[in-house]
Amino acid sequence: MTLARHGAIVVGAGVAGLSTALYLQRSGLDVAVIDPLPPAGGASFGNAGLLSPDTAVPIAMPGMLRKVPGWLADPLGPLSVRPSYFPRALPWLLRWIEAGRLSRVLEISDAMRALHRETLTCWQELLGPELYHDLIRPSGQVHIWEGEAESPAMAIERQVRERHGIRTETLNADDLRQMFPGIARDISRGLLVPGNGYTISPQRLVVSLGERFQAAGGQLVAERATKLIPGDGGGWMVMTNIANRSTEHVVVAAGAFSRQLLDPLRVRVPLETERGYHAMLFSPEVRPALPLSNKSRGFGVTPMEDGLRIAGTVEIAGLDAPPNEHRARILVQHAQRLFPALRGEKVRYWMGFRPSTPDSLPILGPAPGRPGLHLATGHGHFGMSGGPPSGRLVARLIAGQAPGIDPKPYAATRFH
Numbered sequence: 413m414t415l416a417r418h419g420a421i422v423v424g425a426g427v428a429g430l431s432t433a434l435y436l437q438r439s440g441l442d443v444a445v446i447d448p449l450p451p452a453g454g455a456s457f458g459n460a461g462l463l464s465p466d467t468a469v470p471i472a473m474p475g476m477l478r479k480v481p482g483w484l485a486d487p488l489g490p491l492s493v494r495p496s497y498f499p500r501a502l503p504w505l506l507r508w509i510e511a512g513r514l515s516r517v518l519e520i521s522d523a524m525r526a527l528h529r530e531t532l533t534c535w536q537e538l539l540g541p542e543l544y545h546d547l548i549r550p551s552g553q554v555h556i557w558e559g560e561a562e563s564p565a566m567a568i569e570r571q572v573r574e575r576h577g578i579r580t581e582t583l584n585a586d587d588l589r590q591m592f593p594g595i596a597r598d599i600s601r602g603l604l605v606p607g608n609g610y611t612i613s614p615q616r617l618v619v620s621l622g623e624r625f626q627a628a629g630g631q632l633v634a635e636r637a638t639k640l641i642p643g644d645g646g647g648w649m650v651m652t653n654i655a656n657r658s659t660e661h662v663v664v665a666a667g668a669f670s671r672q673l674l675d676p677l678r679v680r681v682p683l684e685t686e687r688g689y690h691a692m693l694f695s696p697e698v699r700p701a702l703p704l705s706n707k708s709r710g711f712g713v714t715p716m717e718d719g720l721r722i723a724g725t726v727e728i729a730g731l732d733a734p735p736n737e738h739r740a741r742i743l744v745q746h747a748q749r750l751f752p753a754l755r756g757e758k759v760r761y762w763m764g765f766r767p768s769t770p771d772s773l774p775i776l777g778p779a780p781g782r783p784g785l786h787l788a789t790g791h792g793h794f795g796m797s798g799g800p801p802s803g804r805l806v807a808r809l810i811a812g813q814a815p816g817i818d819p820k821p822y823a824a825t826r827f828h
Contacts, residue, residue: 431803490710
């Protein structure tokens with residue numbers, strides 16, 4: 413039996429886990445991160461790379477209930493639920509629909525804004541100036557819509573932006589042609605959010621977090637945590653596939669796999685996987701200057717150092733079903749409709765698991781009734797934006813420091 417002692421253990425080497433580990437390390441703790449995959453091996457690898465301090469709109473919105481039949485009927489739509497998985501997902505979906513009430517959407521937006529507004533500040537703290545300027549482009553994002561009329565969802569998004577004083581610039585057809593040469597002629601409405609940004613490589617960004625963590629003495633442990641066992645006199649033992657590791661503090665930041673560790677402890681959190689896809693186009697014929705989010709079709713196009721990433725869609729199908737690569741191929745077709753010059757001859761398809769809560773807010777802080785157990789999971793679509801400030805908040809709570817923002821909206825107890 414291998415027995416090792418650590419000041420704190422973080423389970424998960426994605427953006428949330430490594431951010432938490434770095435902030436814990438800087439508070440003076442000896443920290444180990446456990447993950448069978450190296451940094452950026454999961455959802456942190458394949459996301460759209462968007463960094464969005466000026467994003468405060470949750471995924472659940474009013475009117476979701478009437479869309480359920482369409483989700484079930486169209487396996488290649490922007491949001492689908494595999495019929496065989498629907499009974500298992502139903503309790504989560506009902507909570508999701510409940511979170512889409514307008515009054516709740518506005519409350520959620522307040523908490524999202526409080527967390528996300530420090531995104532770029534936290535990335536600067538974690539990376540240092542040289543890596544930050546190498547990897548991050550705080551140059552804005554553009555949203556586009558198909559058609560002329562403002563939908564009810566668009567009106568609510570505008571209300572949220574006005575509520576939080578988020579600066580935007582309306583773009584007409586001529587503006588879009590100048591910013592994005594070659595864009596389809598039928599795209600005539602856009603919105604620039606200049607306070608947002610993106611990374612040119614989500615993988616290299618998260619790898620850099622791991623390298624800085626190790627350079628400061630942190631341990632990246634290539635093991636799989638199989639069970640968390642509370643100690644008789646306090647603290648925890650993390651049983652892995654090859655070792656036992658004891659610690660005073662455990663942070664579960666295992667993304668969509670977090671429930672596998674929490675359910676046996678009766679720590680109940682409504683965490684579901686929203687499976688997302690991307691298509692990476694290498695040597696693309698078109699390289700937009702800024703990320704574009706097509707709000708009508710639920711996908712985004714991000715220029716990256718390796719090519720053009722088309723990412724998006726939501727598939728509710730759990731952790732075990734094989735990927736449906738046709739969903740990634742549809743993304744290429746959407747991008748070709750947006751930029752007709754794109755050919756997409758050299759392409760890589762990918763699928764990953766977004767760890768999502770019904771209210772689009774992560775689960776942060778102490779686990780109810782389990783001293784020494786902490787949560788940093790459930791970031792859904794917003795991990796690259798919410799992960800670093802979440803790590804800072806959780807580390808401050810563990811270290812007994814002032815949290816900086818009210819932690820209550822993100823607490824696991826909100827679901828009880």
